[in-house]
Structures are given as C-alpha cells and as structure tokens.
Amino acid sequence: MTHSITRRAALAGMAALPFVPALARAATVGGITRFDPALDAVVDVNTPIEVLSSGYRWAEGPVWVKSGGYLLFSDVPANVVHRWKQGEGVTRFLDPSGLAGPIPAGIREAGANGLAVDARGRLILADSGTRAIAAVDLATKRRTILADRYQGKRFNSCNDVAIGRNGAIYFTDPPYGLAEGDTSPLKELGFNGVFLRTADGKVRVIDDTLKRPNGIGLCPKKTTLYVAMSDEARPHILAYPLGADGMPRAAAAVFHDFSEPLARKLPGLPDGLKVDKAGRLFASGPGGIYVLSPEGKALGLIATGKAAANCAFGEDGRTLFVTSSDMLARVRLKTPGW
Template identity: 70%
Template sequence: MADGFSRRAVIAAMAAAPFAPGLARAAGGAAAVGSITRLNPGFDAVADVASPVLVLGSGYRWAEGPVWVKKGRYLLFNDVPANTCYQWRKGKGVTKFLEPSGLAGPVPPEIREAGANGMAIDAQGMVVMADSGTRAIARMDPKSKKKTILADRFEGARFNSCNDVAIHRNGTIYFTDPPYGLRDGDESTLKETGFNGVYRIDREGRVNLIDRDLKRPNGVAVSPDQQTLYVAMSDEARPQILAYPLDIEGGVSGYPRVFADFSEELAKKMPGLPDGLKVDTAGRVYATGPGGVHVLSPEGKRLGLIATGKAIANCAFGEDGRTLFLTSSDMLAAVRLKASGW
C-alpha cells in the first residue's frame, strides 16, 4: 500500500467459559458480536466457542493499543485519529482518560493520526507508548499523566510515526515505525528516514535498528521465554508475522523466520490485515489479522479464530489475565478465555 490512508481504506472495504463477574456487570446488556471458531483441538485450552464476544464501547474513529493497568485495575486504549486515550473500568464503562493522547498543540496538516497508538506497561507500572503524532516513544505515569520522551530519533533522523511497543523482561523496549500517521505515507515531506524500521531501546537508552527492510512493520510482541521477538507486517504483498531470535540481552541474534502467513485469508477478503500481537503464558500467539484474532500455537499452527465481524487492530489481556480485550475498528470488545496472559 502506498500510505496509511490506503491501509484504512482497504480495511474498511473488507470491512463457554463464563465471564468474570466484574466484566459481566460492566457489560450489562451489551450486544454480543462476531463468533469464535475452533480450528484445532489445541484451541480447547484457549476458549469455549460458546463464549460471547461483548461490545464494551463504540463510536470511535479507530480504536487501538489496549493495555491493562494492573495497579489501577482498568484498561486504557486509544482512538488514534481522535488523539484521545480512553479508560474502561468495570462498573463504570468507558470514560475519557487523556486528551491529547499524542501530539499536543496545533496539528500540522501533514500529520494524519495525531494520537498515541500501541502501549505496554513496564516493570515500574509506567505506560510506555508509541506516540504516533509526536513521532516518539514516550513513558507516561498513569497517575499524574506526565509524559517523558524516551526516543524520537535514530542517527539524527526523526521517526515516522511510532506504531506499537513491547517490553522485554530486562527492560529493553521494541517498537515499529511505519508511516501510517503521516498524511502522505512514504511520500510525506515530514519523513526523514528512508525506511520503515523495527527498533529496540536498550537498557542504557540507546536506540538500535533491528530491521530496515520491511515495508509496513506493525505489531510487536515478545515470547514468554524472552527468546523470540514477533513482528507483524500490515503489507498486502507480504501479510506475515516474522519471528526474530533474541539473545540474553534482548538483542536480535539471527535472521527472522516466517512464523505465520495470512495471504490465504487476505485473498478471501476477510476484514483486516496483520496488526497487533500478544502472547499468553503458554507461548500461544494472539495475532490480529484478516478475519479477527488468530490464535496460533508456539509453532505457528492455526488453533482458532476470534472474530467481531470487523477489522481488529489490537488486543490485550486484562483483569485476571483471562479476559481478552479487543480494539476493533470503531468499538471496544472483550471475550473471556480459559488461557491466561499472565
């Protein structure tokens, strides 16, 4: 795709384990959407196909980047084009948490998505965010809402529009930097790099380039044994997830391999593209892609599919680790799992 706008246009065009009591009360009479499909017996340990996928909120321009804040027991997620971060809390539903979530002040016409995107929680309980509009990786104190820029450049060049983040147990931060937040994508006059990179910020705060050869790097996640970095590509010509081997320091120690390929699903015009990623405690990968959230074994075998009927940008484990929250186009949804994210 030529730019972020065409990605959204493509997506739009293609476009029972009981719930924990708290989630059930928060959902109230919420509508159930989509479906859960079992593709392999291994999915029996993940979810019951009869479990409802419930809508918790709707009306967003493009919901993204959910993360569970354990200390506060609430979910944060972003509406990237609206430059707003929302909070979902059981019993209270969705409320506005932070505006602007990303770029503060006047938004230049060259910026298409001014808000923050993917988020993760570090060992100190701080929110680490891919701030698309500010074109930086930032850390936010969820209590004071004060933000600190961790990195906004590589070798003197501004990032494009940081998209998603993941954190290694040792504190290393991984992130992707496609041009989706720029109005003209790769042709934007604001673009200072000649590529769309995958990076890491090491424990000393230095920015290291992992890969510069991917057209549209997007979601990132780390395996529970900390030995694999997963990177999703929202690339129509290469709708894949790559797996990079990691060394003990969190650095990439070899060439990536193709972990999953969604060309077949994309050819069927199922809604969405490879996007956000999460990994449960058993090493299963929950990959948003054409059709919904694909649950994959640690070896990449298709186990099941959780669908809402719309493109799902990202997902996150929350509550006791067995609720999977879904940011799906214009809505926030959730489904109860047997498996746990922590």
C-alpha cells in the first residue's frame, strides 16, 4: 500500500515483465535495529529475516488463515492473491483477485489489496480494481460484494481493511488504483475516505479530510482505530478513539510521526499495520516495519532493505510475515501477536 514516487516509477518500469515468483536466492535479508530496550521483550535483534519467496510486482495485504494453516497475500498490480504454506511454498489462490476481464486503461491496480479474515471465516478483501469491499468463501472462492458505493457514488480504489465489532468492517479508499489518481475521470467521490461498513450493511464516513489514507487497524479492545497516511507532507499514523457505535467520539490524534526517517530518504512510506494482543503496532514506514509501543514510541525496526508494504502474525502467532516490495519474508517473535 505504499505508493511513493519511487514505487510508481518502479511499477512503470516493470509493467511489461511477466510474473515469475521464485524461491529467494538468499535465505535471509536485512536486519533488526533496537531503538529502545523494550524491544528485547518482543524480538531478538539477532533473529534472521527469512525470505520465503520473491519475484512479485508489489507484495501486499498478508493474512493468516488459522483454519487452514496458511498465509494469503496479494500482488496488487499482477491481480493475484497467493497462498503460502510451510512445505508447499507459494501457489495462486485467486486469479484474478480483483477486477475480471479486460482491464480499462483508467485502472492502474486491478487486483485485491488489503486482506482480513472475519469471524465467519470469510476472506474480506479491499478490491482495488473492482473498487469495492468483498467477501470470499475460502472453500468455494465465491465472491460477494459487501460495499461499492457511498451515497450512490463509487469508491476510488479500496485499499485496506480491518474487522471491528459484530462484523463491522473499517476500510480506506485512496485513489492509488486509478491511473490518474485524484484527477481520474473515473473518480466519483470528492474525497479520499476512511469508512465503516456496519453489520447491517450501511456505509458511514469516519474521516473525509485525509489526502492519502492507507493502512488501517484496531486496538485489541476495538476502542481505538489506527490509520496510516502515505502522505509525504503528513507521514503519520492517526489514532481515533471510538464510541460504542464504532464511530469516532473525538478528533484523531497523531499516534506516530515518521517525518524523521522520511527526511533521511529511507525506502517507503507509512502503509499497512497490525496490532498485537498487547497493543503494540507493527507498522510499515520509511525503512521497514516499525515496532511501536501502545503509546506510539518506536521500539525498533525490522528492515529488509526495501520498502515494506504490510505485515501479519501467523503460524503459532509468534511469526511476523512481511510483504516487502517484491518479496515475502518472515521473522520469529518472542511474543505472540494474537
């Protein structure tokens, strides 16, 4: 979900290349940096970052499927959701993952982006190409559109999702999937929003003031919503206190500011994020995946050397899977994510 100028240029140069996933040539990559001693309770800085596969155009949206013991992740511009399982490697799970049929010239990213699994065991996906939030039955792969409009106007290109209370779904809707972004003739909404789809199917606006809303997540008690902004002018993660109805009960506060690593021109922008059972955020930012305390303090950095799009907890809960540019990687944690 990071959409910096660098990424756009890279995608433009790779558009004609075939999709060729492969086992990584190197077993490990990057490293872990400690900013605060509290990181030692979360991960050992000497733990290797293992590359599981590579060759993707832009790996995204990982989610662990507990019932099957496998990971799903997106390659958004390739329009594929892949499945990884220990001992089996990577196979295609949804192809296409998003918009089917001939892709109009105005659609830049036709595939699914952020993924989640709801309490009913359905795969919930932010379908960038179809410009919708959809549910997929994992057994039959039958797809159901849950939301594709707000007040009769189509979404821009749905980007990331988080599951709230009682089947509610929070999601972000920037214009990244449209070839001309905010100036696209396909854009119907006058803003790039953060939305809530309630359990009864209604769509409500959480925030319509953000330039580039991107990654999204919830604290363990579902009382705080986090939204990452891939905005060079405001590279922040925002925190929204939520009321019993799932809507903000006060203005959003800046939870973490990535201006300093961005100024150092580290690769990437604030993007996908996950929250562990202790309330720590594992959030992509310039340089990789940051481990942030529940108060927003940076404890450490898990870096592959490339821009990181997103991450997810999996296996026994102590593995962090990372989608980073063209690769899928994992690192073992000391503490369980869920």
